[in-house]
Amino acid sequence: MARQARAILKRRVILEAAASVFNEYGYGASTIAQILERAAVTRGALYFHFCSKEALARSVLAEAVTTEGVRPQPLKLQEFVDVGLLLAHRLPREPLLSASLRLSVDQNARTLFGTRWPDWIEVAARLLQAGQERGEVLPHIIPAETGRIFIGAWTGVGLVSETLDPVPELTTDIAKFFDLLLPSIAVPSVLIKLDTSPGRVPRLLRAAGEG
Amino acid sequence: MARQARAILKRRVILEAAASVFNEYGYGASTIAQILERAAVTRGALYFHFCSKEALARSVLAEAVTTEGVRPQPLKLQEFVDVGLLLAHRLPREPLLSASLRLSVDQNARTLFGTRWPDWIEVAARLLQAGQERGEVLPHIIPAETGRIFIGAWTGVGLVSETLDPVPELTTDIAKFFDLLLPSIAVPSVLIKLDTSPGRVPRLLRAAGEG
The missing domain is CATH 1.10.357 (Tetracycline Repressor; domain 2)
Incomplete structure (x- = not known):
């Protein structure tokens, strides 16, 4: 896999791990350590993409408005x-x-x-x-x-x-x-x-x- | 005011203070100290009515299903x-x-x-x-x-x-x-x-x- 594609995929893995930790513990109680463990990535990899827990939350919210799969219809x-x-x-x-x-x-x-x-x-x-x-x-x-x-x-x-x-x-x-x-x-x-x-x-x- | 009525009123004051603290900080981050301060009652008074933060939350939930003010209607x-x-x-x-x-x-x-x-x-x-x-x-x-x-x-x-x-x-x-x-x-x-x-x-x- 090309380096760029791997980076995009890894970012996604981290973001989904953060989302699932937020879901389980709530934002306030979630820690970077829990997210690292769930994503199975290094601290360096996480901080390459996201500088903080706040940045992870903002990116979760940024992904959330999507009409993916909705195709133009006559009506x-x-x-x-x-x-x-x-x-x-x-x-x-x-x-x-x-x-x-x-x-x-x-x-x-x-x-x-x-x-x-x-x-x-x-x-x-x-x-x-x-x-x-x-x-x-x-x-x-x-x-x-x-x-x-x-x-x-x-x-x-x-x-x-x-x-x-x-x-x-x-x-x-x-x-x-x-x-x-x-x-x-x-x-x-x-x-x-x-x-x-x-x-x-x-x-x-x-x-x-x-x- | 009779002693019984005063106790009921004080219980209500404490419960409403707890509710407003939960609203402001979220349940997890709320403390008994904040609730005491908002209710302006002694620790003893609070513990007379509620044995814990959990008990306060349960009582808030217990009060929440109410059709008060709804009167029988022809329809x-x-x-x-x-x-x-x-x-x-x-x-x-x-x-x-x-x-x-x-x-x-x-x-x-x-x-x-x-x-x-x-x-x-x-x-x-x-x-x-x-x-x-x-x-x-x-x-x-x-x-x-x-x-x-x-x-x-x-x-x-x-x-x-x-x-x-x-x-x-x-x-x-x-x-x-x-x-x-x-x-x-x-x-x-x-x-x-x-x-x-x-x-x-x-x-x-x-x-x-x-x-």
């Missing part, structure tokens, strides 16, 4: 649904995403690093806005406002879900959440065309070459 | 809305409620104490179930499932809201959230009778003799 509202469904699949599976959420709900970490919710709200609002311009979204919907409520609600379904026993499958709950919400957002002729089923997720992953 | 779905609106008013104003939420999203505290979300889900599911038995709720709704998604979503709207700048008024956002959600839950003849406006909150508080 903008289908892209909106796809973002929500794919993240519901990824949140319980990817430490980077769950660590980002934990850093955001931890009041100490939040004071240091802020949250990515404003960026997520913008992603949602932009898709709703584009949908509205194409006549897919009901005219009385205010994209910034509905985007904000949607991102909050999505986050809460994800957060509460993982604490329950048994843990419900998040893609199923998010699919049901879309079914509750979309009739108030989409015009009826678009609503009937939207695919909100959890079964869409594996198809999206295959199409993106991930599954 | 069960109106009670469902009233629970959500009143809590939206109280969450930013009552340290006990926000501390309970923080303890629930803090993975270390959660491992020790669990969360109150199962109880909240039961409150929501019971109201939906009663509404369905009276023909207010659409027949295909599954109360336990919709209750779970509703509680998650409500929580997330509350959590994300307080991190934004400017902080949106939570009762307004929860009112809008109900407007998005209820058309998928209520039968149309009931839907048009439901009052989801934020202006309902002060009326409920006055009726309960709190406002």
